[in-house]
Amino acid sequence: MAEATPNTACIVGAGPGGLALARTFKLLGIDFDCFERHSDVGGIWDADNPGSPMYDSAHFISSKTQSHYLGFPMPESYPDYPSGRQILSYMRSFARAFGLYEAITFNTAVHSARFEEGGWTVTLSDGNIRRYRWLICANGTNWHPNLPEFEGTFNGEVRHAVTYHSPDEFKGKRVLVIGAGNSGCDIACDAAQSAAAAFISLRRGYHFIPKHLFGKPADVFAHEGPHMPMWLTQIVFGWVLRLLNGDLTRLGLPAPDHKVFASHPIVNSQLLHYLSHGDIKAKGDVARLDEDEVVFKDGSREEVDLVLCATGYRWDIPYVEEAEFSWKGGRPDLFMNLFSRENPQLFALGFMETNGGAYKLFDNMADLIARAILADRDEGGEAERFAGLARTSRPDLSGGVQYVGSDRHATYVNIDAYQKAMKGLRKSMNWPAIEEGHYEAMRAREAA
Known part of the structure; x- marks a missing residue:
């Protein structure tokens, strides 16, 4: 590891996935910087965010009790299916409650990220260049419209x-x-x-x-x-x-x-x-x-x-060279849809679709990324064992469903099967399960 590379992670994006990562890293003591090109948190749920696909009538298709951050339920006053405006308000309340705003650099995009000399050289939109050991891509998938051509x-x-x-x-x-x-x-x-x-x-x-x-x-x-x-x-x-x-x-x-x-x-x-x-x-x-x-x-x-x-979006990670990920059918080929198979210092969160609520899932996914980073930071046998898993393991995440043969469903997972696979990974790596009380204690500390 090059001397100039600190044990710090770079999170790209302060949308739903980026916020889950920021809270988890803060809880587990992982140093990080989070960069958001817009002026506030929220990602696609902020209609004022340039390029957001949000429209006035948008609502969650998951209900409020099945899709919220762990330890931070949506307000009782919210309807069964909150509106886009309510989701945005909820996300900003979440960021305030856990003291995440001060950890995010706004109005700053990641222009490029190159892996060299054992770490990531990250060039920002303001011209600054910084070094990071780990890169987590949480920029989202609904930014690059797929517009068909017609005869x-x-x-x-x-x-x-x-x-x-x-x-x-x-x-x-x-x-x-x-x-x-x-x-x-x-x-x-x-x-x-x-x-x-x-x-x-x-x-x-x-x-x-x-x-x-x-x-x-x-x-x-x-x-x-x-x-x-x-x-x-x-x-x-x-x-x-x-x-x-x-x-x-x-x-x-x-x-x-x-x-x-x-x-x-x-x-x-x-x-x-x-x-x-x-x-x-x-x-x-x-x-x-x-x-x-x-x-x-x-x-x-x-x-x-x-x-x-309404023909969907192309998935893209424009600030990273395409060769850093193995792309198949327009989707990155990732272990558990999270981990690079080739580079233990590269991760992505949010590059999958499932049939269940996302936010609780994001918390669990963020925690798995954090555990892998901690193992890599300590540079012991645990990191080598996990790297071997990431290279070769391809768990069946279909839940027994034969999905429609389309690019969209190439990375589609059944939520029950995915949760079972996450538990299996934790058991095989001897990583602890998430304890919701830790988040509640964290929130209490921030409030104090």
């Missing part, structure tokens, strides 16, 4: 959903929303209420999970309900959804071509309502654009003024 010419407007903020943008227009992910469905519901005419284009059919099941948030119902083998869960839950939603093809939607939970869940109760009332019309995949119309692959046409593409 033909179009007299209207085509743009990505990252540019969308308010239903007022739809007034007086005939709007086509392409993509039926959770954001696409939210935006399509806005169009159903505000546009002169509204359409949603889907390439495949999906299972729509209501936000409430039998009077409880869907994830609370799943958490409290009987825990069955995944094959049986898919059968039973598929039957429940058919009982509640009926045959979705009656609304013009294509029939799902996969089992329940084989793709990221669409948690939305409104879109089916608007489809059944004729406020929006379901269409198939787009074939081409033709002057004032959009032509679909079934040969049908619709006159459209605005095509809004």
Whole structure:
């Protein structure tokens, strides 16, 4: 280890993952600097953060009791599914409660990070150059819009959903929303209420999970309900959804071509309502654009003024040379979706998707990263053993689900399987489990 490299970590980003890392490092005594290019914490949840995909009607698709930081529940006054503004307020309260603001350098981006002489040379947007032993990439995945190209010419407007903020943008227009992910469905519901005419284009059919099941948030119902083998869960839950939603093809939607939970869940109760009332019309995949119309692959046409593409985002870590990560299908190949397989001083947090609440998971992931850093800092046999695991181990994180074959699902994990794998990793490395009381004591110390 070069003499000029201090035992300090560099965290890139003060969004949900970066804040979990900052709190955990502070708790465990790991020296770190956290850099945030914006003027405050919040990441994508801050609509004023340039490039944020946040829109006025955005809400959590996880309920407040299933997705919050450990030891810091969301306010009782919050609804089951908090709004984007409430999530931002919650995150800033979290940062204040644990004294994280003073550990974050704002209005400062990481321009580049190069691994050389046993450490990271980090160049900041203000021109400063600093040395770090460890680099943790927590910059998020929803910043680089994936905008498809269409055949033909179009007299209207085509743009990505990252540019969308308010239903007022739809007034007086005939709007086509392409993509039926959770954001696409939210935006399509806005169009159903505000546009002169509204359409949603889907390439495949999906299972729509209501936000409430039998009077409880869907994830609370799943958490409290009987825990069955995944094959049986898919059968039973598929039957429940058919009982509640009926045959979705009656609304013009294509029939799902996969089992329940084989793709990221669409948690939305409104879109089916608007489809059944004729406020929006379901269409198939787009074939081409033709002057004032959009032509679909079934040969049908619709006159459209605005095509809004809710077509996802490219994952990118622009400040690190691509060779530092092994990329597959646009996703970094990481052990446990956290650890570089080649470099024990390189980590990423937030580069995965799962079917459960993220924030508690971020706390556990941040703790695992911290344990690996502590092992590397002490330079003993534990670090060598973990490096061997990171290079070769590929635990099955599917939970028995055969996911849809898409780039999006290349790093998709079943939350139960992931939590089981985390416990297994802690046991094999003899790392302690998280104790929520430590966070509560930390908060009390900050308050004093």
